[in-house]
Amino acid sequence: NAGVTQTPKFQVLKTGQSMTLQCAQDMNHNSMYWYRQDPGMGLRLIYYSASEGTTDKGEVPNGYNVSRLNKREFSLRLESAAPSQTSVYFCASGGYSNQPQHFGDGTRLSIL
Amino acid sequence: GQQVMQIPQYQHVQEGEDFTTYCNSSTTLSNIQWYKQRPGGHPVFLIQLVKSGEVKKQKRLTFQFGEAKKNSSLHITATQTTDVGTYFCAGFSGTYKYIFGTGTRLKVLA
Numbered sequence: 293n294a295g296v297t298q299t300p301k302f303q304v305l306k307t308g309q310s311m312t313l314q315c316a317q318d319m320n321h322n323s324m325y326w327y328r329q330d331p332g333m334g335l336r337l338i339y340y341s342a343s344e345g346t347t348d349k350g351e352v353p354n355g356y357n358v359s360r361l362n363k364r365e366f367s368l369r370l371e372s373a374a375p376s377q378t379s380v381y382f383c384a385s386g387g388y389s390n391q392p393q394h395f396g397d398g399t400r401l402s403i404l
Numbered sequence: 405g406q407q408v409m410q411i412p413q414y415q416h417v418q419e420g421e422d423f424t425t426y427c428n429s430s431t432t433l434s435n436i437q438w439y440k441q442r443p444g445g446h447p448v449f450l451i452q453l454v455k456s457g458e459v460k461k462q463k464r465l466t467f468q469f470g471e472a473k474k475n476s477s478l479h480i481t482a483t484q485t486t487d488v489g490t491y492f493c494a495g496f497s498g499t500y501k502y503i504f505g506t507g508t509r510l511k512v513l514a
Contacts, residue, residue, distance in 0.1 A: 327504075332413070334492060335447065335504040350501060351405075382446060390435050390496055392449035 294318055298383050298396035305373045305403045313368040313399050315383030323386045324366035325393065326350075326358060328379040335382065341366055373403045406431050408495045410505035418513050423480040425508035427493035434496045436469060436476045441507070442489045450478075483512045 299314045317324065322343045327335040327350075337350030341360040355377060357369045366385075370377060380400050384393040407430045417423050427436065435454040439447040451460055453469035453476060460467045466479045480487055490509045494502040 332506065334410075334506040335494075337501060337503075340501060351503075384447075390452070390454075392437060392452065393447075393494075393502065394449070395446040397446055 296383055296385055296394050296396035298381075298399050300399060301397065302400050303402070305370075305401070307374060307403060309373050309403075310369065310371050311373065312370075313381055313383070313401075314365070315367065315396060316365045317383075317385040317394070318364065319385060319394065320363070321385035321391075321394075322363070323391075324360065325384040325386070326356075326366070326368045327382045327384065328352065328377075329382060329398075330379050338368065338381075375403050377401065378403045406495070406497050406503050408493060408503045408505040410493060410508050412508055413506065414509050414511070416511045416513060417483050419485060420482050423483050423487070423510055425478050425491050425493075425510075427476045427478075427495075427505050429474045429495045429503075431495075431497075432473050434473075434498055436473075436496070437494045437502065438467060438476075438478055439492045439494060439504075440489050441492065445489075447492060480510075483510070485512050485514055488512050 296317045325340045326338040336352050339358040341347045344363045359367045380398045382398045383396045386393040409428050437452045438450040441447045457471045458469040464481045468477045490507040492507045493505040
């Protein structure tokens with residue numbers, strides 16, 4: 293049972309490049325989330341999807357877009373990467389709104 | 405907007421000593437969750453508290469939810485090296501969004 297799978301695990305980009313982070317879960321969860329984690333900043337919510345077909349902004353959505361492709365998959369896109377987006381990105385999924393979140397292993401993204 | 409603060413930011417303890425981290429929200433919470441993140445790893449769910457004044461225990465870990473549902477604490481008795489990591493609280497804001505605290509990084513010295 294894989295849980296939440298994120299790809300890639302590591303990525304280095306140049307400023308201005310674009311890329312998509314992929315996330316898939318096999319727990320039949322309705323809700324999915326994207327967070328970024330910076331040193332000393334905890335986890336900050338970028339976007340979330342309460343159910344298939346819906347997405348909403350979190351605390352720090354600027355510079356990102358998301359797609360809830362189906363119930364299993366939730367992708368995060370950086371259209372024009374900036375050094376300030378260097379971070380560790382975690383995808384998570386959960387059941388109903390008050391259920392635990394299950395996290396993927398993260399994507400370590402560096403933007404030069 | 406809603407804020408969730410955690411103190412202390414860092415804590416170094418000798419193995420066998422106790423450890424406590426505190427979580428404070430600017431607003432009343434529906435529930436609060438606690439997560440542990442090992443160095444280089446991802447957050448792992450520990451427990452959820454829902455009721456005012458609730459206390460839950462998991463072996464050496466004791467979790468409390470304040471009477472006003474605006475604060476919470478995690479206490480570890482007799483720390484072990486396996487307790488090393490960052491402990492996060494996450495407050496539920498009522499619209500599918502959890503607001504995570506800044507975390508407390510625990511280092512246990514053998």
